[in-house]
Amino acid sequence: MVRDVSGLDSFDWRLIDALQQDASLTNGALAEKVGLSASQISRRRQRLEEEGTIRGYRALIDPAAIGLGVTVFVHVALNTHSRDNARRFRDLVRLTPAILEAHALTGEADYLLKVAVGDLKELSRFVNEILMPHESVARVRSEIALETLKEPGLLPLPSS
Template structure:
């Protein structure tokens, strides 16, 4: 990340907030060695300039009943803008989809999907994805173990 608008103090603030967004300006001040008011101004600027896109709570997926994680690859029926837009519209309406990535290569999209169980995954694939007119082929793999899962950037 080479952006002249952020310095080592900004990077440190970003790294700390990425690990714990609940840190106060006093907390940041102690860790970054700047005054709370300087930390407040820097945080506000980082928010306004879009370096901090938002704050959120990380929920426990399993405790909330979403114990099954699957990786679903999708190939579109036709490769044109309208079909890709229809597929994107479908994905945006499906809360089970945590991530969706357009790819190069053999498959067109990679989806990370969470469901309570196999029955719910089957319903998702057979009633949501496969019947959609933009979709030609779906391939599903169930995650056995997650070795690493983070949205943290390597600051």
């Protein structure tokens, strides 16, 4: 489904851009950047949150600083393509904290997971004790990231 962005005006786009750059800005600081009053910013921000345009806020934590020095991309193929099997796999993803991102794919693999673990031993446990034995999984292929060049990416926004 393509989102109808026609309801967003130039102030909304500037507000979204400012929040992407720094979500910790106060409404007063956002007002200066966007060119509206703090109360107008507050109302717009609330509307964008209620509509789901703004899905949330979070701090960006350096994984290595908290002992998660290995980033892995894991391709998963399901053993059958049924609604129940997909639900079981989605439940596994939702309940596994090491899985940072999960994407359904076209092509050879059904899903691509981004996983953060402390070391290769922990990766081995994750693959061999969590993914492979799961009833929904047929095949797993993992690729270890040697270096992260860009993360997290800001969404490209139209010029206002």
